[in-house]
Every structure is written in structure tokens, then in C-alpha cells.
Amino acid sequence: MAPSADTANASNHIQTGSVATKRSRRIADEDTEMMTYGDTSEEEDYDSKRYIPAAKRRQMELQRIAGLGKSNGDGASASTQKRQTGEGSDPEDNEDVGVRQSKTALLHAARELREREAKEKKSEAEKQAEEERKILEAHAARRKLASDMELAKGISYTEPIKTSWTAPRFVRERTEEENARLREENHVDADGLHVPPLITNFRDMKIPAPLIAYLESKGIKKPTPIQMQGLPTAFAGRDMIGIAFTGSGKTLAFSLPIVMFSLEEQKKLPYIRGEGPLGMIVCPSRELARQTFDGLKAMAEVLAQSGYPEIGVLLCIGGISMAEQGHTLNKGFHIVVATPGRLQDMLEKKKFTLECCKYLCLDEADRMIDMGFEEDVRNIMSFFKQQRQTLLFSATMPKKIQDFAEQSLIQPVVVNVGRAGAANLDIIQEVEYVKQEAKMVYLLECLQKTAPPVVVFSDNKNEVDDIQEYLLLKGVEAVAIHGSKTQDEREYAIKSFKSGKKDVMVASGVASKGLDFNEIQHVINYTMPNLEDYVHQIGRTGRSGKTGIATTFVNMNTNEQTLLDLKYLLMEAKQRIPPFLAAIEDPRAMGAGGKLTGCAVCGGLGHSVKDCPKLEENQKRQTAGFSRGDGGGGY
Numbered sequence: 001m002a003p004s005a006d007t008a009n010a011s012n013h014i015q016t017g018s019v020a021t022k023r024s025r026r027i028a029d030e031d032t033e034m035m036t037y038g039d040t041s042e043e044e045d046y047d048s049k050r051y052i053p054a055a056k057r058r059q060m061e062l063q064r065i066a067g068l069g070k071s072n073g074d075g076a077s078a079s080t081q082k083r084q085t086g087e088g089s090d091p092e093d094n095e096d097v098g099v100r101q102s103k104t105a106l107l108h109a110a111r112e113l114r115e116r117e118a119k120e121k122k123s124e125a126e127k128q129a130e131e132e133r134k135i136l137e138a139h140a141a142r143r144k145l146a147s148d149m150e151l152a153k154g155i156s157y158t159e160p161i162k163t164s165w166t167a168p169r170f171v172r173e174r175t176e177e178e179n180a181r182l183r184e185e186n187h188v189d190a191d192g193l194h195v196p197p198l199i200t201n202f203r204d205m206k207i208p209a210p211l212i213a214y215l216e217s218k219g220i221k222k223p224t225p226i227q228m229q230g231l232p233t234a235f236a237g238r239d240m241i242g243i244a245f246t247g248s249g250k251t252l253a254f255s256l257p258i259v260m261f262s263l264e265e266q267k268k269l270p271y272i273r274g275e276g277p278l279g280m281i282v283c284p285s286r287e288l289a290r291q292t293f294d295g296l297k298a299m300a301e302v303l304a305q306s307g308y309p310e311i312g313v314l315l316c317i318g319g320i321s322m323a324e325q326g327h328t329l330n331k332g333f334h335i336v337v338a339t340p341g342r343l344q345d346m347l348e349k350k351k352f353t354l355e356c357c358k359y360l361c362l363d364e365a366d367r368m369i370d371m372g373f374e375e376d377v378r379n380i381m382s383f384f385k386q387q388r389q390t391l392l393f394s395a396t397m398p399k400k401i402q403d404f405a406e407q408s409l410i411q412p413v414v415v416n417v418g419r420a421g422a423a424n425l426d427i428i429q430e431v432e433y434v435k436q437e438a439k440m441v442y443l444l445e446c447l448q449k450t451a452p453p454v455v456v457f458s459d460n461k462n463e464v465d466d467i468q469e470y471l472l473l474k475g476v477e478a479v480a481i482h483g484s485k486t487q488d489e490r491e492y493a494i495k496s497f498k499s500g501k502k503d504v505m506v507a508s509g510v511a512s513k514g515l516d517f518n519e520i521q522h523v524i525n526y527t528m529p530n531l532e533d534y535v536h537q538i539g540r541t542g543r544s545g546k547t548g549i550a551t552t553f554v555n556m557n558t559n560e561q562t563l564l565d566l567k568y569l570l571m572e573a574k575q576r577i578p579p580f581l582a583a584i585e586d587p588r589a590m591g592a593g594g595k596l597t598g599c600a601v602c603g604g605l606g607h608s609v610k611d612c613p614k615l616e617e618n619q620k621r622q623t624a625g626f627s628r629g630d631g632g633g634g635y
């Protein structure tokens, strides 16, 4: 009920007439109008100041009562009840009831409308919040390995990066059949859209002559299969997933491309302080990063000595002082080799940026995920400012890696040499049943099988120390490496073993993954690890086409599932199966058609994902608060 025009005018005259007060009066008027629906006492006050006819006053009184009744929750029903019982036969009363009913209905409708609107508004907001929550959840689950900028702008790249490298004409003109034949000859499996042709020698890849000469001096005369297919793929700017057995030369397959790209960039316009990197190689452990760094540095030096542009390489790992590399940082640099933790720290502290970074390689991506670096890698990706070429190297292809690849790689080429998770065929694998208490003594005997250098693996740090102590007592020149050793101790152990000063290295698996020691004759697995680690550990021998021996101790403590996997692995590699392994039966009876496909998580042939011992192991570690392995590599 609005105040009458007279009243409004009168009150306007009472007010000062200023614009501001007019506005406040208007607001007050509106408030009054609204209040008439719910607050009749105010209305009474207001109306008492002027004359109101009796009929009107009665009407208002009725309305007030109706309002009260309604506020008690059943105003309408009271009047309805009265009518239904025949009370109030007075015509005036009847008229009043009619007025009251229509007023009550109006009030009721208005209130209902307001309530409905409020409810609708709320449910609309709830619906929106729910939708947002779902989107966020989906986003979190399938968050792209993308930069903040890309996510914010909704950028997603669809085409691979363009490079100036092209294969020689005769290679480009090869037919698909010829390429397929060459791949078959070299046991290379390449999958993807427009896979670049495989090239069987370094010269045809247009690698600078001094570099070819340097590689030859290191015994690297002909590319390995992963290099034959991987190098042209990377040179062409394509994203790639590389899967190949241990010791097959993966490091060169991702190092050479960034060296070539850096040469080209430096030639165009030399890098100055604050510029770089152009490319990054991320490794799961410090030792692996240092090894890759050393290889890149050596190539850069050879090129610089031959008059090629200088390439700056930065090592970014925990345990070293970055001040040592001040000169590299000062000059501007092309390549960073890093572990995820330290790299993330450097990026967050803005020691360098990824503004011009166009090349990213994740070495041992499966191991990186196993060690809990997934989130770090995601974070690192968020620092990129432009499209990059991504290379992902992994010994196995667990689901997480597949997801990773799907989310971040653009039209990747998958290069596979041998089955993911298969062992290197150049290794003679021997499995021996040795009782727990007899292991130490038998180890000494076992060391006689070959000349040094020998690596002994144990997955327990204390056991590593015990074995080293025992060997030292027996006069064996042994060093030890595990995650609880200091950086200096680790470096000393690796250096003295690599240089041949020490004959035996006792190591925890995680601390030495991917390390390339010179011509290891014999690997001894003091304890049988999960199958994937087994493949990596024995892979320290039998490298670059040379034959090596691996001896593994098993006993009643060894997980039966792992033993079954081991049996299949030996069968696949055409190795001798000891009788106690042969006796283990596969409950799956080789599955349909007798074809073994392997577990998607660890590559084991004796089980499916749901029985994967590695998954179980990971779960136990997580429950025990394990993080980042014992390699301490990340930081």
C-alpha cells in the first residue's frame, strides 16, 4: 500500500528539499511501501496522523488481523474455516470476509512469490556451485601439463613445433614400405601421425663432423635402433615417447637434438646474461642428471674447440652450490640438466625463466612418477611461456605415463625398441636360491664369477652398509652408495668406482638407477626387487652391445608373484630357468591364446594390474609415509 500523493507531497515539503535528502526520502518511501506488506504497526502509526473513514479503518484492521494470523502460519485457514462453518452471516461481515480473503490471498501470493524467487535464486546459485565443483574436479583429475598462461588463456597446441632440420632428400624420398622394412630390420616399432623416416647413420642426420669424430672416439660409430628412429623424430620437432631397454643409448637420443638446436640458436644470435635455457632435461636422480650433464658438456667442449658456437650447459641439482656455476648463469646458457626439486626451486626464485624454453625431456619418466615427482613436474610445466617440444623416455608404460603423454604431448611419435619392461638380451641372467643366512658368504663366492667391476644391489640402506663392511673386512675394494649418504660421499663412490680404483660398488637400487658405469661385468642382486627394478638393475651390465652377467638371489622371502614374473622374463629372454622357478605355476594358465601382454604398471608378464606387486609395494610405502625414494635425487 503506497502512501497517498498528498501525504507524499506533504512530507516532501517537510524535508529540506536538497537532492541528497530527496533521494533518502525516496528510499524511505520505498521502504514504507515495502513495509506495508509485513509491518502493519508502522502503517498504523503513519495513518493515525490523518483521517481515515470507518469502513476503510475496519478493512485495515481486518487486514492487520489477517496479517497476524498469517504470521502465525494459518491466517487464510482461519477465515476459510469461519466461512465454512457458516459464521458471520451479516452481509457487511460477508463483504469484509470477501475483502479479507482477497487481501489475504494477495499477501499470501506476494509472500509465496518472494519465497519462490529466493528459493529459485538459491537453487540457481547452488546449481552453479555444483557445476563449478564438477568442472574443477574434472580439471584436477585431467589437469593438463600446461603452463599457467596456457591454462588461463585456454590455449592448447595442435601442431608440432617446426624446426629447420630436414632429412636428406634420398631419405625423404624413401617409400613407406622401405621405411617399414628398415624398422623391421632394426626391431624398431614407431607409431604416430607422419612418423619421420628412420636414419641409419649419424652423417645423414647432419650432425657436425667434429661431433661424429668425438662419438667415434667413444666407440659410438653407428646409431642404436632407438637413436635411428628417435633422433630424426626429435630433430624434426616432434613430441616423442621413447621406450627402449636399458643401455640402448637413450641418453644420446635426447641429448643430441638439444645440442643441435642450441648451435643453431647461438649462431643466429648469441645468448647473453639472463637468457636461456632453450632446452631442459629433467632426471629423477642427481647422479643421472650429472651423468647427462657431463655428456652434454663434453659435446659442447668438442664443438667449441672446433670453432662452433659455444653452448652453455647448467647443472641444477640438490647438493651442489649454484655459485659454482655462476659463470654459466652469468653468460646465458642453452641447456639445463636438472632434478625436479632443485629446478622448481630455481624457477620459483626466478634464478632463470622458461621464457625461451622450447625443448623438454623427461628422462626415466616412469621412475620420476614412482619417486613422487608428478606434482613437481606439473608445477615445472606451469613456468613455460610458449609451446615446447616434449620428449618422454621411459622403460615401462604404466597408465600414469600414458595419461601424462595424452595430456601434454602433441601428435607424439611412440618409438619402441623391444617390449616395454623387457630385459636387455645381452645379459646372461642367473637366478639362484640362497638362504637368507647364507647370502653374505655366498656373495663372496659369487664375486669370483667375473673380473671387476661388479655392482651389488640391495634395496635396504642398512644392508648396503653391512655388505660393504663385510667386503672391506674380506679385503675387497668396495664403495657404497645410497640415499642417506652425503652428496660428497655419493660423488666419491661413483668417481672411484668409475675410474676403476674400486672394484665393487654396493648400491641401493634407487640411488643408482640409469647410471652408466663403464663395462660392468657382473650385477648381483643381493635381494630380488620388484620386476621393473630388476630390469633396471641388471641393465647396469650388458651395455652398448657388450655381454654381461646378472646373478640374483631369491629365497622363501621373495614374493611369489615376482618369482612368476621373473620366470616369464627369463623365458622371454631365452634364459635358463632354474627348476624351482619352473615349478611355479601360473594361475592364469597363460591367458587367452597363450600370448603374454604384461602388466601395464610394471611390465611383469606373470600377472595383471590388479595383482601387481609394485603397486602393492608403492601403497605400503605411501602408508609408511615414504616419499621420493631413497635416492634423494630430486633435491
Ligand SMILES: Nc1ncnc2c1ncn2[C@@H]1O[C@H](COP(=O)(O)OP(=O)(O)OP(=O)(O)O)[C@@H](O)[C@H]1O
Pocket (backbone or CB within 6 Å): 218, 219, 220, 221, 222, 223, 224, 227, 244, 245, 246, 247, 248, 249, 250, 251, 252, 395, 513, 514, 515, 516, 539, 540, 543, 544
Ligand atoms: N650408438 C651407440 N653405439 C655404441 N655405444 C653407444 C651408442 N649410444 C650410446 N652408447 C653407449 O651405451 C651406453 C648406454 O647408453 P645410455 O646410458 O644412453 O643407455 P640408456 O638407454 O639410457 O640406459 P638406461 O635405461 O640404463 O639409462 C653408454 O655408455 C653410451 O656411451
